[in-house]
Amino acid sequence: MSKILFISDLHLAPERPDIIQLFIKFLDEQASAASALYILGDLVEYWLGDDDQAAGLDDAFGKLKETSDKGINIYLMHGNRDFLMGERLANKCGCTLIHEPYIADLNKTPALLLHGDTLCTDDTGYQQLRQMLRNPAWQKDFLAKPLTEREQMAQALREQSKQETQSKSAEIMDVNADAVAAAFKDHGISLIIHGHTHRPDIHYYKIDNRQLTRIVLGDWYKSGNVLEFEDINNYRLREFN
Numbered sequence: 001m002s003k004i005l006f007i008s009d010l011h012l013a014p015e016r017p018d019i020i021q022l023f024i025k026f027l028d029e030q031a032s033a034a035s036a037l038y039i040l041g042d043l044v045e046y047w048l049g050d051d052d053q054a055a056g057l058d059d060a061f062g063k064l065k066e067t068s069d070k071g072i073n074i075y076l077m078h079g080n081r082d083f084l085m086g087e088r089l090a091n092k093c094g095c096t097l098i099h100e101p102y103i104a105d106l107n108k109t110p111a112l113l114l115h116g117d118t119l120c121t122d123d124t125g126y127q128q129l130r131q132m133l134r135n136p137a138w139q140k141d142f143l144a145k146p147l148t149e150r151e152q153m154a155q156a157l158r159e160q161s162k163q164e165t166q167s168k169s170a171e172i173m174d175v176n177a178d179a180v181a182a183a184f185k186d187h188g189i190s191l192i193i194h195g196h197t198h199r200p201d202i203h204y205y206k207i208d209n210r211q212l213t214r215i216v217l218g219d220w221y222k223s224g225n226v227l228e229f230e231d232i233n234n235y236r237l238r239e240f241n
Helices: 017-029 058-069 087-093 124-133 136-143 147-166 177-187
Strands: 004-007 036-040 073-077 096-098 102-106 109-113 191-194 201-207 210-216 224-231 234-240
Touching: 017 058, 017 224, 036 191, 058 073, 058 087, 073 087, 087 096, 109 177, 124 136, 136 147, 177 191, 177 201, 177 210
Parallel strands: 004 036, 036 073, 073 096, 109 191, 191 210
Antiparallel strands: 004 224, 102 109, 201 210, 224 234
């Protein structure tokens, strides 16, 4: 059975060239042997729109296209840092842009794919900001501004986010149990895969006599993290460097 790979929260940036190289190595040595690769948000540290100059990221984007050209299906989902990625960038990288909530058929196992931030409903301040940033009118206005102005606005938002994160408890920034239960019920599935929280783990639930699984992907700050999935009885989270 073909292997499907899942990654998220790489936060690729020119100031972290070692992680860019690790990602390129991952695409060469691991993704090239899979049937599909899903990137569930925050591929890059931030994205200002598809006219972004992508300083230092061309090698990574080029390797994605090279991997896609080998016949590997690559799916790219927005995260909270790169929600302005559009079809232009997706085409450049040979990726298919997917939008959450997304139901994927994983070797005949249906799974709900998310970035993960929509499950963190206890963080009301973040959810209000997310609602603003995902508003099409706000995005249209933002993308109409000069690139330099967008850069300044993004830096200000990042600094604001850092300051607010320092004052929040870990519990507030994690998923809400009721939101998770609602996601399982609303979509009628038994498997959820997401990133965002940077807390790689596999969680098992029993709700309404149904056995449910939630897999959380790890970030790429210090090492690589991948979920290797073949079927509901054969999968593993793996860290590598």
